[in-house]
Amino acid sequence: MLRVYNTLTRKKEAFQTIEPGIVRMYVCGPTVYDKAHVGHAMSALVFDIVRRYLEYRGYDVRFVMNFTDVDDKIIARANEKGVDPFDLAEGYIRDFEEHLADLNILPATSNPRATQTMEQIQDMVRGLIEKGYAYESNGDVYFRVTKDADYGKLSGRKLEDMQAGARIAVDEQKENPMDFALWKAAKPGEPAWDSPWGKGRPGWHIECSAMNLHELGETIDIHGGGNDLIFPHHENEIAQSECYTGKLFARYWMHNGMLQLSGEKMSKSVGNLVTIEEFLSEHEGDVMRMLVLNGNYRSPLAFTDESIAAAERGLERIKSGLRPAAPNAAGAATDALTAQAESTKTAFLEAMDDDFNTAGALGYLFELVRAINTARDAGATDEQLQPAQDTLRELTGVLGLRLEEKQGSGDADKFIDLLVEVRSEARKQKLWALSDLIRDKLAELGVTIEDNKDGTSWRWG
């Protein structure tokens, strides 16, 4: 039985979908006004892992992730650079999708954009006005928070408390300082759409509500995003959607923790960021995924040289389990290996069922790796290793790890075989200097040589 931590109730709950076998899932994507950083990657990876596991468990997952492609920051950045805001957004969307692919993140079922949801957004705003949940004010439209008795239920806030906080600027346009914009009147030169309230554009929160309704229906199963979105973004989404439809908006709210760089949340404003582009220029996508898997998705995740190195080494270790039998393997007893493969799978599923406990699940995978390596050392053949390695492949695949061994061009292989053979001959004659020379030179070319009891094997990397 899968259990999921629900931000709404602050508890792990049994996971049950609205419709059997189908999961309707929405994750808030980025506002595309700049290059995405590894914090965005973390969020995308977390929900990719959730999605993959749900699919592995047999669900048909309708996975929607939006792009906010029109907003203040995009307009400001476009003006700064003297480019068209739509072109700017388009470019960053393309970059982001490329990064997702590099990180082995499955494509969403749908990637709606604010600019392509204008009709549904306006319908919703109009409906909220009609029901008295919103009001127009000089071309802006605001949501009337005091009209929503449930306002604050996700973030655990009370309107009175928030107003006491004194951080909220009083705005003459609004009835209440906590009211938020559904529609913003356009200033001269800004991108704008015609509407019943004059030319303008949507507020940030309304697009997600409209997309959810349009893409997935009135009530969805899972709504995800970074925990920095809980308030106000998700709170406001709930308010808009539930006041508009009168139905529960989302059953399970999942939030990932923030990536920490030097002890602080990675963000533009702090300026402590590493872009996905930068990260991927130095590491393969699996490394970032490994980093995420080794932690708890709801907790802050430390992004340090040390944690990256540990993730990299851990990956190597898992890959070691997938390597072929030793040359001339004579065979070995594999009862223990078979048993370990089975118990690993059971334990893995249990861990993942417990709110996607990837760190625990990884721990069990390492146990299987050790069992495979032990069997190999004992002389197990490829045929004997294969079932356990298949299990390892299957389960790491659920986590989205690629575990690709580095490859050279196929043409080189037979020459390397030849060199290794020559070296073996040299070793027989105890020509150590020559043997080491061959090994060192091959290493420079990215080929690792390993001398075993019964022969020598080599691999790229």
Place this chain on the structure above:
RNA sequence: GGCGACGUGGCCAAGUUGGUAAGGCAAGGGUCUGCAAAACCCUGAUCACGGGUUCGAGUCCCGUCGUCGCCUCCA
């Protein structure tokens, strides 16, 4: 100030309904090896602190300290 999360060996981190602590990285020792690499074996924590409940608590309750997030845009 308000709301929330968290504090387990050097680092990351797991820990089902409470019964004496997975795993990874790093470190040290060992096996294997001509040497090396990889792999394998061995070594280390009483769980922030102080109370309480209990036969028994990392695991429940209270308090203290600390860290992080949100309260403005944010994955």
